[in-house]
Amino acid sequence: MAEVKIIKLNENIYAKNEDQAEQTRKDLAAKGIFFMNVMSSPGSGKTTMLSKLINMMKDKVRIGEMDVDIQSTIDAQRVADATGVRSLQIHNGGLCHIDAEMTANAIKEFGVENLDVLILENIGNLVCPAEFDTGAHKNVMILSVPEGDDKPLKYPLMFSKCDVILINKMDTLEYFDFDLEKASSHILKLNPDAKIMPISAKTGEGMEQFANWILDERAKLNK
């Protein structure tokens, strides 16, 4: 039997993924399209947050949304129904993540020519999606108050990889033992450049700051 080196294989997979991701970033930047990857645990409020965000921004910029799920089409439908923007459901065949090639194929299928901002709602998982660069210009994650302030300690890679960490469900803070200062301190130890934004997708609290950050990042692309 031939020897199989699993580590070697993984290195090749990651290197190939990185090449495709860089290509996607360049292609989209050349078209003036800002591409943002949104990750979180299941149930942290990705779909609700994105519906709110898109409704706030859709008169200023042309937005498209792609949604990854194992097999349902609930999220893409919810975003499309709530916002009226064009939405694509990606089924990833039971995988725990989406890689740069799958993302590039989805972008091709979706058609992004008339967009200013492209959003990828990743699969709900704090482990695997952090390992695969999708080709997004920026990574955003949501940590919701009911999940607890210790999550950065337990899923450090995810918190290290994200440019913005939205702390969602701030309207429920009084019902949970969640210490915002403690959560922020854990995050900044892993990722000193992280932007931490407390929000409530339900009430809209803090969402304007996030929308403005997206507009700023898009403006930087064209410079």
Place this chain on the structure above:
Amino acid sequence: MAEVKIIKLNENIYAKNEDQAEQTRKDLAAKGIFFMNVMSSPGSGKTTMLSKLINMMKDKVRIGEMDVDIQSTIDAQRVADATGVRSLQIHNGGLCHIDAEMTANAIKEFGVENLDVLILENIGNLVCPAEFDTGAHKNVMILSVPEGDDKPLKYPLMFSKCDVILINKMDTLEYFDFDLEKASSHILKLNPDAKIMPISAKTGEGMEQFANWILDERAKLNK
């Protein structure tokens, strides 16, 4: 270059895993040890629930707890501090799951000779842990109210694999749009034999029913 058949490889991995899992189940049953695997999203309350459960049961049965995390030791320490029972932290080296061989090694390391009930707190993830039989006699998962009642539709494999689905954080029901009937109906469509138990690990609501289920399952082992 030789052809590589990924599917074949995966089939072998799963088949080998299944053999080890069956061995673990037999070995532990022969010793009268009931082995339960607890899975959920990050932040659904696994550690809090287990601390409460162990404190309720530890005078009746001898319990040991093994806790899987990517790199922290928070959870094993929290359970040990809260309950005084023996607890082992397993670091899985960044993986998104734990398989039967890793579990068997951990059991050997931990030493289970004097136990009646062995609990595995799996990594917080609704995708990957569902794919790997750990060798537990029963699988239990937690869905917490803040995560939403649509989760069975989005993570169907996990909900299909579990014998008991605990609906946790019932004390926060009035603050969230969570329909218990809808969640139950989604679960039972995937898994008609699932036992659905609404609980609050914080207040203790519903926990007695779950503790009794564990005692019943343990009693069945010895028949």
